[in-house]
Amino acid sequence: MNTAAGDSVGLGxxxxxxxxxxxxxxxAIKYANAVDCPMIHLMAxxxxxxxxxEACRAQFLDNLKIAADLLKDYGMVGTLEPINSKMLPGYFYxxxxxxxxILEEVGAENLFYQCDLFHLETEKGNTIENVKNLYEKIAHFQIAQAPDRHEPSHDGxxxxxxxxxxxEDKGFENYIGLEYAPKGTTQESLEWAKKYLRNTN
Structure with missing residues (x-):
């Protein structure tokens, strides 16, 4: 769940x-608590x-320290998601x-990196190696194929x-966000997932 984006795509x-x-x-905590959602993306x-x-970074650091404490009271995790500069020029990171x-400087145990593979691939490339290297810092994944942000089975x-x-090797058990623009119907766009599911019934 995201904090409200508003006109500036976040306020953090x-x-x-x-x-x-x-x-x-x-x-966001109120809504997340109501639906048993354990993570909130703190939009910058x-x-x-x-x-x-520099001024924005200083403000973000101060805000994250307070936000982490608020989330901790509810047993929730906060996430930070960089957005690629081609899609959203001017976004903070x-x-x-x-x-x-930023996470290291804040030092809160309940703040993590939110890895959107589409943004990572678009901004840096070498996404699989980055996922391997950063895995322990990541609390949530969102996926889409690059460069066109369609379903993962699309050419990319x-x-x-x-x-x-x-x-699978890491024993990952959490949800994965599907954040893509389907090429066809919703049902058609989910067919790719069957090969990766443990139980497709």
Missing amino acids: AIPGKSVDFLKTVKE GKIPVGQTK STPEEALN TIDYDEFFKIL
Whole structure:
């Protein structure tokens, strides 16, 4: 579940919007708690005109420390998701390194990297190796094929056979977000998943 995006695609890294951001965190907690969702993506937002990235980073760090405590009270995890700079120019961050540096500086045990393979592939490439190297830092995966953001079985540059093998080898048991634009109907777009499911009944 995301915190509210609003006009700036999030508020976490927007200077002067701390009160509003924390309201979106509390609202997300309320809805997440109602549906037993354990993770909330803490959206950073686009860097406002006239602001520096350094000022936005300082605001984000302060906000994340408070948000982590709020989430901890409910046994929830917060996630940070970089969004590729081609799709969303001006968004606060676009690489896993930026997210991981922030996570390290905040130092909260319940904050993790949210790995969207489409964004990772579009921004950096070499996605499978990155997943292997960053696996322990990742709390949630979202998937789509690159470069066109269709279902994983569509022609593209991400080896999803290898991706799911990694998850199997690691004993991954959590949900995976399907964040793609189907080429056909919803039903047709889910056929690819059957080969990876343990039980298709």
